[in-house]
Amino acid sequence: MDVSRDGSSAGPAAPIDAERAVPRGATARPARAQALRERWFACSRALGWAAAAEWPDPAVDAVCAVAPPRHPAGPSRDRAVEGALGRWAGARAGAGVGLAETLTDLAALSTAVSGSGGADGPAVVDSPRGPAAATRSAAGRHPQGPDGVRLLRAVSLAWTDVACGDLAETxxxxxxxxxxxxxxxxxxxxxxxxxxxxxxxxxxxxxxxxxxxxxxxxxxxxxxxxxxxxxxxxxxxxxxxxxxxxxxxxxxxxxxxxxxxxxxxxxxxxxxxxxxxxxxxxxxxxxxxxxxxxxxxxxxxxxxxxxxxxxxxxxxxx
CATH class of the missing domain: 3.30.70.270 (Reverse transcriptase/Diguanylate cyclase domain)
Structure with missing residues (x-):
């Protein structure tokens, strides 16, 4: 299933409608980050995200700002991606999203980034081995990103810090x-x-x-x-x-x-x-x-x- 958008075209991509959870009239984003955001959301829906209205979050935009594959490679970019994903995972936990659904959304992001890694081509999200395998596969096809296992650990830790922090308070x-x-x-x-x-x-x-x-x-x-x-x-x-x-x-x-x-x-x-x-x-x-x-x-x-x-x-x- 092709859920990509051509991120190399001039000007920002047109906003998708409310059904796809990107509000009309939202602040314009750089074309590549906007395209990644739309691919990510489409991949998440394909992998089972049910409530479209609950997907948008400022932390999503922060991830999209640093995750596009044409950002400079290296440790500083890896740290930026890992930090943004940690904040995103914490936001998901704070919103009541479970760890399994959060990791599925991470797999969708990995697929979306991998699908645009070479020439902004299509992102195929169907994986018979499930979201964890999709995350590993996407990380392997996208050598500029942090190691997939480290990302899984960082996201799981950030989600647990918020979820278990709330539990520890009670x-x-x-x-x-x-x-x-x-x-x-x-x-x-x-x-x-x-x-x-x-x-x-x-x-x-x-x-x-x-x-x-x-x-x-x-x-x-x-x-x-x-x-x-x-x-x-x-x-x-x-x-x-x-x-x-x-x-x-x-x-x-x-x-x-x-x-x-x-x-x-x-x-x-x-x-x-x-x-x-x-x-x-x-x-x-x-x-x-x-x-x-x-x-x-x-x-x-x-x-x-x-x-x-x-x-x-x-x-x-x-």
């Missing part, structure tokens, strides 16, 4: 690592703050957070996080709360007594256990963070830790 257990979630840790902190208030003392005098920060690569972060959680459980085995916060951070809520020594033991244990684990860059960071005066302040601290990168271990604040 669950007591993080769905990827199996550790306690941020939501559970907030609840546990609320209990600690209430107890400190009832006894007339500052919560920071009795408890602190041990922060384990790992620089982990893309889809391989699950195993290092699980190892970090297990190591924390070995050192903190007396009922302390251990939770995952963000993509590469584990936090332990623990009593302050003897905490510096226990943190040092944990640092050595983590360094040894993570030495040969794939996807970990550099040594793990283990530090002690003092709890703020209020529960709201503690929740704000957790939000900052969610996006924090590993750094040199600062001294334990007084």
């Amino acid at each position: 669950a007591a257990v993080d769905p990827l690592s199996g550790l306690a979630s941020v939501r559970y840790l907030r609840t546990r902190l609320a209990e600690v703050y209430r107890a400190a208030r009832a006894h007339g003392r500052a919560v920071g005098d009795g408890h602190a957070l041990v922060v384990l920060a790992l620089d982990v690569a893309d889809w391989r972060r699950v195993a290092p996080l699980s190892i970090a959680g297990e190591a924390a459980g070995v050192v903190f085995d007396a009922g302390e709360s251990i939770a995952v916060v963000g993509r590469g951070t584990v936090v332990v809520l623990a009593p302050r007594e003897g905490l510096a020594e226990r943190a040092a033991v944990l640092r050595r244990l983590l360094t040894r256990r993570l030495a040969a684990v794939e996807g970990v860059r550099g040594a793990p960071s283990v530090r002690i963070a003092r709890l703020p005066a209020t529960h709201d302040g503690a929740c704000a601290l957790l939000e900052r830790l969610r996006g924090e990168a590993p750094s040199a271990d600062p001294p334990d604040p007084a």
